[in-house]
Amino acid sequence: MKWVLVGVVLVIGVLSAVTPRMSRPTVPLGVSVPSARIGDPVVRTSVRRFMLGCALATLVSFLLVMVLPELLAVTATLAEIGLILVVYVVTRRSIIEAKQRDGWYTDVPVRISGSLSVERKPVAWWPYAVSLLTLAGVAAYGATRYADMPGRVVTHTGADGMPDAWGSKNVWTVFGPVAVGVGLVLVMALCGWAVRRSERPTPDGNRRVAARRGEVTARASERLLAFLTFSLTVGLSALVLMQWHDIVGGPVLAVLALILAVPLVAIAVYAWRILRVDGEQRAALNGSDPSSANQLEPETPDDDRHWVGGIVYNNPDDPRVLVPKRFGVGLTVNYARPGGKAFYWGVLAVTLIAVTLPLVVQ
Amino acid sequence: MEIELNPQSDAPLYQQIRDRIVEAIAAQALKPGQGLPTVRALAGSFGINPNTVAKAYELLKAEGFIVTSRGGTAVADPMAAHGALDENTYLENWRARLFTLIAEARAHAVPAADIEQAVALTLSALGGPHAARPSVVASEGTGA
Numbered sequence: 001m002k003w004v005l006v007g008v009v010l011v012i013g014v015l016s017a018v019t020p021r022m023s024r025p026t027v028p029l030g031v032s033v034p035s036a037r038i039g040d041p042v043v044r045t046s047v048r049r050f051m052l053g054c055a056l057a058t059l060v061s062f063l064l065v066m067v068l069p070e071l072l073a074v075t076a077t078l079a080e081i082g083l084i085l086v087v088y089v090v091t092r093r094s095i096i097e098a099k100q101r102d103g104w105y106t107d108v109p110v111r112i113s114g115s116l117s118v119e120r121k122p123v124a125w126w127p128y129a130v131s132l133l134t135l136a137g138v139a140a141y142g143a144t145r146y147a148d149m150p151g152r153v154v155t156h157t158g159a160d161g162m163p164d165a166w167g168s169k170n171v172w173t174v175f176g177p178v179a180v181g182v183g184l185v186l187v188m189a190l191c192g193w194a195v196r197r198s199e200r201p202t203p204d205g206n207r208r209v210a211a212r213r214g215e216v217t218a219r220a221s222e223r224l225l226a227f228l229t230f231s232l233t234v235g236l237s238a239l240v241l242m243q244w245h246d247i248v249g250g251p252v253l254a255v256l257a258l259i260l261a262v263p264l265v266a267i268a269v270y271a272w273r274i275l276r277v278d279g280e281q282r283a284a285l286n287g288s289d290p291s292s293a294n295q296l297e298p299e300t301p302d303d304d305r306h307w308v309g310g311i312v313y314n315n316p317d318d319p320r321v322l323v324p325k326r327f328g329v330g331l332t333v334n335y336a337r338p339g340g341k342a343f344y345w346g347v348l349a350v351t352l353i354a355v356t357l358p359l360v361v362q
Numbered sequence: 363m364e365i366e367l368n369p370q371s372d373a374p375l376y377q378q379i380r381d382r383i384v385e386a387i388a389a390q391a392l393k394p395g396q397g398l399p400t401v402r403a404l405a406g407s408f409g410i411n412p413n414t415v416a417k418a419y420e421l422l423k424a425e426g427f428i429v430t431s432r433g434g435t436a437v438a439d440p441m442a443a444h445g446a447l448d449e450n451t452y453l454e455n456w457r458a459r460l461f462t463l464i465a466e467a468r469a470h471a472v473p474a475a476d477i478e479q480a481v482a483l484t485l486s487a488l489g490g491p492h493a494a495r496p497s498v499v500a501s502e503g504t505g506a
Binding site: 109110111112113114115116117118203298301303315317318319320323 | 364366411
């Protein structure tokens with residue numbers, strides 16, 4: 001259990017440290033800056049300090065995991081997130097101050113862009129359809145074996161791959177994991193649809209590279225979601241089939257390891273793709289790309305007032321519920337919309353329950 | 363197709379949306395009968411208040427550039443009636459605005475040759491050939 005937490009702490013630390021490079025170059029640490037300022041010493045120093053802070057927070061959390069008793073060790077991940085948030089708030093402040101002090105946006109032309117096109121590129125639904133068909137196949141197979149299954153079935157498997165909880169045979173205890181899989185596929189398909197709909201080009205100092213970044217990011221995100229959906233479906237199906245056939249121990253552990261490792265590799269490939277296109281965009285904005293050198297193009301406006309801490313989007317005028325993230329990649333919700341409020345409070349409630357329930361039960 | 367608005371401009375956003383759509387129609391980037399996004403979708407695309415887009419669409423509809431039906435909003439056929447304005451009123455208003463625009467340039471001492479060149483460049487940028495109303499062709503050169 002502790003080593004799983006160590007892994008989680010490391011993943012949180014690494015993902016946080018690379019987030020500034022996964023974000024648009026004109027929003028370092030969630031602060032709007034004109035493209036001519038992305039190489040400013042204040043920006044560079046702040047980002048470096050943030051990355052160093054992430055490393056220190058990870059180290060502290062790692063030590064906490066090792067020192068604390070197992071039940072409290074989970075709180076080390078929350079401590080890590082809290083520490084990284086503090087580092088984030090402190091380091092971004094210097095960029096905000098420099099921007100205001102030196103009037104970085106004075107006389108800088110800005111534009112907002114929108115699309116008059118009605119048609120949108122359709123979402124590739126087939127990976128989700130194949131995943132649903134796989135689960136349907138597993139459910140159909142289970143239905144044929146249902147009558148032969150014992151009266152008590154395994155409902156939980158421990159970290160050693162051995163069953164540690166059983167329950168009476170019924171539709172939920174037998175087919176529950178398949179139903180969870182169907183829910184997962186539908187949620188992931190919804191995310192894929194949202195990613196496709198949120199695609200929006202932006203001036204960002206160089207329209208060509210900004211549009212390319214948007215296109216590459218949307219395509220990579222869609223592929224990642226589709227791949228994660230299918231690989232998790234296959235992993236879950238394998239676990240269910242092994243459970244029905246009383247296969248325990250090593251094979252179960254091997255599948256669990258693959259369920260953890262395959263998404264991590266996919267996320268690493270995704271991050272590499274984003275970092276590569278980020279490098280292209282930075283090179284173009286710094287003028288080192290000869291095809292875009294000396295271009296004078298408008299910037300994305302300074303919209304810091306709509307972003308609380310550069311993370312929470314709160315714009316009552318914007319009718320969208322889902323908007324592209326500013327710090328990192330993917331989507332976030334508009335807190336000013338009723339759906340956005342429900343999302344934030346829902347996540348908060350679920351987090352509090354997940355953290356406090358085990359302590360209360362204990 | 364993408365259009366851009368300048369939030370720093372003195373011109374209100376709804377006016378800019380109206381102008382960009384008229385320019386797109388003139389350049390034939392938007393064709394008669396072609397659908398336009400819903401008010402909410404276009405507002406979301408810009409991240410602005412839907413009322414701003416609604417105001418631009420109302421203006422375009424009143425001027426006869428777009429039509430709305432149950433199926434949504436679409437570019438109007440230029441050979442059809444200009445919405446609330448009849449043909450003569452539209453041309454009269456257009457000539458009056460053109461007169462003021464040219465007068466502004468002359469008041470700023472812009473040479474007549476430069477104005478003529480700017481008009482030629484604008485027509486060239488909008489491309490062609492365009493379908494033309496007989497009345498517009500017949501009245502060319504009559505001045506405002």
